[in-house]
Amino acid sequence: MDAYCAEIRKLEGKFYGIEYHHVVRDHNQPADQLSKIGSSRAAVPPGVFVQDLLASSIKQEKEVEEIPPAEQLVLAVPLPVADWREQFIKYLTSAEVPADKTKTECLIHRSKHYVLVDGNLMRKSAKEGILQKCITQDEE
Structure with missing residues (x-):
């Protein structure tokens, strides 16, 4: 499309x-x-003509990806992902906020849904008041 x-x-x-x-x-x-x-995939009613298009009706430019020589290849090592809970825990314990104003406002707004219980970050549900333990992807 x-x-x-x-x-x-x-x-x-x-x-x-x-x-x-x-x-x-x-x-x-x-x-x-x-x-x-x-x-x-129902039967085509009489009076309706079917034309199967086997190719696109427009010409698409194909992107050609060139492979660099071996001496120019770089090994990308993924950096360890920071724990997403850290920013909430810092804010809830010491009111520490990011330097960026937009990120600070977002953190303050989102932190209203979280609470610390025995050092564990928990999310409060809006209606029932149920607490859900927040975990990292490694803990799943």
């Missing part, structure tokens, strides 16, 4: 004006019926 949108974007400059209208499915019954027939 992105390739078709890109083709349309290329042609926009060749017109004086262009308008896009979104047609809600409820107002486009014939297209809706055809899509249901296609997805259910």
Whole structure:
């Protein structure tokens, strides 16, 4: 679908004006019926012609990925992922916040859902007041 949108974007400059209208499915019954027939693989009703497209109707530029010579290859070693709970624990115990104002506001807002119980970070559910223990992905 992105390739078709890109083709349309290329042609926009060749017109004086262009308008896009979104047609809600409820107002486009014939297209809706055809899509249901296609997805259910039901028999095609008489008067409807089927054309199977075996190739894309637009030309896509293929991205060619070049492999660098062996002396230019770099080994990427994943860094250990920081524990996501640390920021909440620091904020709840010592009110320590990040330097970035946006991150600080986000942390303060999100921390309202968390509480420390015996040094463990727990998430409070909004309605029932149930506490859920927060764990890392390694502990799953």
